[in-house]
Amino acid sequence: MAISAEYQPVIAAFQERFNAEVREFRGEVTLILSSEHNVEAAQALRDEFGFEMLIDITAVDYWLKSPERIHLNYQFYSISQNRLLRLRFPLQGNAPRVRTVETIYPGANWYEREVFDMFGITFEGHSDLRRIVLPYEWEGHPLRKDYPLGYEEVQFTFNADEIRVRKPHPRE
Amino acid sequence: MTDIREVSVDELRHLVSERAFSGETMLLNMGPQHPSTHGVLRLLLELDGEILVNCIPDIGFLHTGVEKTMESKTYQKAEVLTDRLDYMNPPGNNLVYCLAVEKLLDLDVPPRAQAIRVILAELTRISSHLLSLGTSALDLAAMSLFLYCMREREMILDIMELVSGQRMMTTYIRPGGVWRDVPAEFASLVNQFVSIMPRRIDEYEGMLTHNDLFLDRTRGIGVINTADCLRYGVTGPILRATGVAHDLRKVRPYSGYEQYDFVIPTQTEGDVYSRYLVRVEEMRQSVRIIDQALRLMPGGAVRSNNRKYVPPPRSELGVSMEALIHHFKLWTEGFDAPEGYVYTAIESPRGELGVYLEGDGGPKPYRVHFRTPSFAHLQIMPLVTRGHFVADTVGIIGSIDIVLGDADR
Numbered sequence: 001m002a003i004s005a006e007y008q009p010v011i012a013a014f015q016e017r018f019n020a021e022v023r024e025f026r027g028e029v030t031l032i033l034s035s036e037h038n039v040e041a042a043q044a045l046r047d048e049f050g051f052e053m054l055i056d057i058t059a060v061d062y063w064l065k066s067p068e069r070i071h072l073n074y075q076f077y078s079i080s081q082n083r084l085l086r087l088r089f090p091l092q093g094n095a096p097r098v099r100t101v102e103t104i105y106p107g108a109n110w111y112e113r114e115v116f117d118m119f120g121i122t123f124e125g126h127s128d129l130r131r132i133v134l135p136y137e138w139e140g141h142p143l144r145k146d147y148p149l150g151y152e153e154v155q156f157t158f159n160a161d162e163i164r165v166r167k168p169h170p171r172e
Numbered sequence: 173m174t175d176i177r178e179v180s181v182d183e184l185r186h187l188v189s190e191r192a193f194s195g196e197t198m199l200l201n202m203g204p205q206h207p208s209t210h211g212v213l214r215l216l217l218e219l220d221g222e223i224l225v226n227c228i229p230d231i232g233f234l235h236t237g238v239e240k241t242m243e244s245k246t247y248q249k250a251e252v253l254t255d256r257l258d259y260m261n262p263p264g265n266n267l268v269y270c271l272a273v274e275k276l277l278d279l280d281v282p283p284r285a286q287a288i289r290v291i292l293a294e295l296t297r298i299s300s301h302l303l304s305l306g307t308s309a310l311d312l313a314a315m316s317l318f319l320y321c322m323r324e325r326e327m328i329l330d331i332m333e334l335v336s337g338q339r340m341m342t343t344y345i346r347p348g349g350v351w352r353d354v355p356a357e358f359a360s361l362v363n364q365f366v367s368i369m370p371r372r373i374d375e376y377e378g379m380l381t382h383n384d385l386f387l388d389r390t391r392g393i394g395v396i397n398t399a400d401c402l403r404y405g406v407t408g409p410i411l412r413a414t415g416v417a418h419d420l421r422k423v424r425p426y427s428g429y430e431q432y433d434f435v436i437p438t439q440t441e442g443d444v445y446s447r448y449l450v451r452v453e454e455m456r457q458s459v460r461i462i463d464q465a466l467r468l469m470p471g472g473a474v475r476s477n478n479r480k481y482v483p484p485p486r487s488e489l490g491v492s493m494e495a496l497i498h499h500f501k502l503w504t505e506g507f508d509a510p511e512g513y514v515y516t517a518i519e520s521p522r523g524e525l526g527v528y529l530e531g532d533g534g535p536k537p538y539r540v541h542f543r544t545p546s547f548a549h550l551q552i553m554p555l556v557t558r559g560h561f562v563a564d565t566v567g568i569i570g571s572i573d574i575v576l577g578d579a580d581r
């Protein structure tokens with residue numbers, strides 16, 4: 001499926017300004033950008049291209065699959081033109097940092113808190129970066145691929161005692 | 173067991189006003205076990221006398237890790253978890269997940285299945301609005317309406333039980349169609365509901381719309397304007413109550429909504445009362461859609477014929493070797509979905525319910541993310557409650573119509 005012509009202005013502008021890579025799948029347009037441009041890109045989308053709403057922020061972890069481990073994913077929506085656009089920012093390393101877009105889309109506040117909670121991405125300049133759904137004292141970031149699903153650890157003879165100490169229930 | 177840590181006010185310094193530290197205003201916990209928070213929502217209120225200075229929502233008490241769990245299930249099995257998200261709208265959750273899977277696989281859905289999907293989605297919209305109406309009226313001390321709403325909701329749940337065997341967690345809509353065809357009694361039961369419901373909606377309106385006590389508690393309370401709705405990603409009845417006729421069933425039609433004749437109700441005030449009016453009118457429109465969908469419902473198959481993704485009908489298993497192989501393969505190892513990511517959204521009773529689904533070429537979703545309306549809407553609580561009484565907070569929560577399973581996932 002070819003990309004609809006109405007996306008051409010935004011694609012051309014983003015290729016020129018931010019060197020964006022374009023992907024199309026099932027009619028959905030994704031622009032892949034370097035993460036240092038995220039605030040400027042969001043600003044341009046809101047002010048120049050009429051994307052009034054930031055519908056969703058999420059992330060995907062490509063642990064052991066890609067050197068750019070976590071990809072940050074923004075879904076923008078323009079009510080006036082009825083258009084969806086996705087921006088994707090591949091992030092380097094295990095403890096990535098990006099700037100917050102909360103100043104441009106205030107609704108990003110909770111979504112960034114959720115991504116921080118679940119993926120451990122730090123949003124610089126965020127007004128209230130606390131965990132949102134997990135308890136404050138929780139360790140780790142559950143939606144990362146190296147985080148176990150939570151099955152019980154298997155005890156072998158060589159580590160039975162070590163695991164027994166950690167087990168929550170069968171302790172005499 | 174980890175020790176429970178006390179959170180001191182200092183950690184919330186950036187959220188409360190300076191007066192909280194001198195003791196001029198009071199910090200008060202509302203919830204998580206407060207009946208009017210419609211679930212397990214904790215609100216930290218900063219109060220000046222009885223006036224709200226600030227309201228800090230705290231969510232996560234109902235977090236079940238659905239997105240993580242779905243990554244370990246096949247596409248078909250993961251669907252069962254979607255029912256538990258927004259437990260007032262299970263067919264809607266099934267529908268949006270199935271639409272995402274179908275988009276990822278490029279799978280067709282027969283017209284009869286689409287009509288059944290629309291009928292069920294609209295029935296749940298009515299049932300969700302009924303519950304929202306009943307409980308928010310109950311919070312504002314109108315007891316009798318709650319009982320009437322529950323009476324009609326029971327009819328809808330009976331229809332759900334008839335088609336799927338379950339009253340709430342239906343998992344009836346499946347990728348590629350629906351589980352099985354609707355039983356013979358379905359049409360007459362839905363027809364009965366359609367003929368009764370408009371009169372019943374008039375009854376509800378008779379109790380509330382011109383009731384002075386209700387007007388006093390709802391007009392000019394919890395006002396939000398269009399600009400703030402857009403900035404905070406607020407959709408659904410809250411956005412429509414500010415005058416924007418935005419409904420995904422019209423702007424990005426799915427499941428054949430473009431065939432049906434209905435209007436998007438709007439109001440202009442953006443307060444609790446406008447949201448109430450929008451929801452009541454939406455119920456009337458849903459009844460219209462159900463009526464049309466039932467009359468126009470085509471015959472034919474209710475599941476896609478693509479056997480690589482959709483299990484064959486039970487009747488074929490005894491006579492066809494291929495059908496048995498497909499059945500076995502699909503229910504043990506599942507199907508491989510292509511690599512790629514899609515986003516689909518539907519208009520749930522609360523607003524835009526979206527799914528981000530990513531496949532990696534294997535039988536399990538690599539990442540599923542739900543963009544839920546309640547999560548986005550809870551964010552505006554500080555904005556809409558500021559300057560109101562504590563008692564009005566209760567009405568505002570009811571009018572925002574949150575479901576905590578939807579917000580916490």
